[in-house]
Amino acid sequence: MSPLSLRAERATLGYGDHAVCTGLDLDVRAGEFLVVAGPSGCGKSTLLRAFAGLLRPSGGAVTAGGETITGPSPDRALVFQDDALLPWRSARRNVELPLAIRGVPRNARRAEAAEWLARVGLADAVRRLPRQLSGGMRQRVQLARALAGRPRALLMDEPFGALDAQTRAAMQRLLLDVLADAPATVVFVTHDVDEALLLGDRVVVLGRRGVALDADVPAAPDDTLRARVLAALGARTGEEVR
Numbered sequence: 584m585s586p587l588s589l590r591a592e593r594a595t596l597g598y599g600d601h602a603v604c605t606g607l608d609l610d611v612r613a614g615e616f617l618v619v620a621g622p623s624g625c626g627k628s629t630l631l632r633a634f635a636g637l638l639r640p641s642g643g644a645v646t647a648g649g650e651t652i653t654g655p656s657p658d659r660a661l662v663f664q665d666d667a668l669l670p671w672r673s674a675r676r677n678v679e680l681p682l683a684i685r686g687v688p689r690n691a692r693r694a695e696a697a698e699w700l701a702r703v704g705l706a707d708a709v710r711r712l713p714r715q716l717s718g719g720m721r722q723r724v725q726l727a728r729a730l731a732g733r734p735r736a737l738l739m740d741e742p743f744g745a746l747d748a749q750t751r752a753a754m755q756r757l758l759l760d761v762l763a764d765a766p767a768t769v770v771f772v773t774h775d776v777d778e779a780l781l782l783g784d785r786v787v788v789l790g791r792r793g794v795a796l797d798a799d800v801p802a803a804p805d806d807t808l809r810a811r812v813l814a815a816l817g818a819r820t821g822e823e824v825r
């Protein structure tokens with residue numbers, strides 16, 4: 584399946600009367616790895632929820648592949664910062680879910696789910712329930728589950744936040760390897776500028792008043808871009824920083 588383009592068009596996103604983003608314009612090209620950064624509370628997770636189909640815009644539009652998003656779809660897999668695993672299912676049975684949706688026959692699911700868990704370094708944890716895993720291990724199960732579904736878009740909200748530096752580097756490599764084989768559009772939220780520049784083709788910094796910075800990441804990012812990202816992150820009033 585080909586990667587999906589995603590778009591927010593003059594979108595107003597929020598909760599009840601509380602508008603978090605107003606008139607947000609953002610285009611995510613099919614197959615692009617877009618990193619989204621921004622100060623706490625600026626609406627990064629809210630934007631991901633809208634792309635996931637968990638939140639409808641109260642104004643404007645949010646589309647995937649040119650079609651209005653009306654709800655969740657296995658085409659768009661989510662990896663949350665918090666735990667989103669089914670607590671009563673083992674790690675392996677959680678990873679089997681998207682395989683079932685993909686139509687993988689029951690007897691093949693078990694082996695494929697175990698394989699994905701091995702790829703995230705959890706071969707020994709296949710039978711454990713989420714509560715028997717650490718926060719970092721649960722994040723890795725979520726990653727395995729998302730990748731196993733071969734989604735056309737991956738929506739990732741600080742997916743490696745609970746990992747130590749070494750495991751985080753291994754998961755970053757795994758993600759890039761899997762994408763090289765099975766391209767997908769990625770929207771990846773992180774607070775970590777190094778991670779943003781390492782993974783992203785493009786980085787967007789959201790501010791209080793929409794997009795504060797939108798820049799392509801060169802193959803060998805230099806200190807200039809890093810400084811621009813840091814400046815945009817520090818811009819409290821949300822003025823444009825270019």
Ligand SMILES: Nc1ncnc2c1ncn2[C@@H]1O[C@H](COP(=O)(O)OP(=O)(O)OP(=O)(O)O)[C@@H](O)[C@H]1O
Pocket residue numbers: 598601603621622623624625626627628629630
């Ligand atoms: N379920 C909800 N109901 C009401 N308000 C919410 C809800 N979820 C988030 N908000 C509010 O919406 C705003 C944006 O939240 P969001 O989680 O999108 O920010 P964020 O940029 O992802 O922040 P962080 O970097 O801290 O994760 C915040 O003011 C938050 O308090």
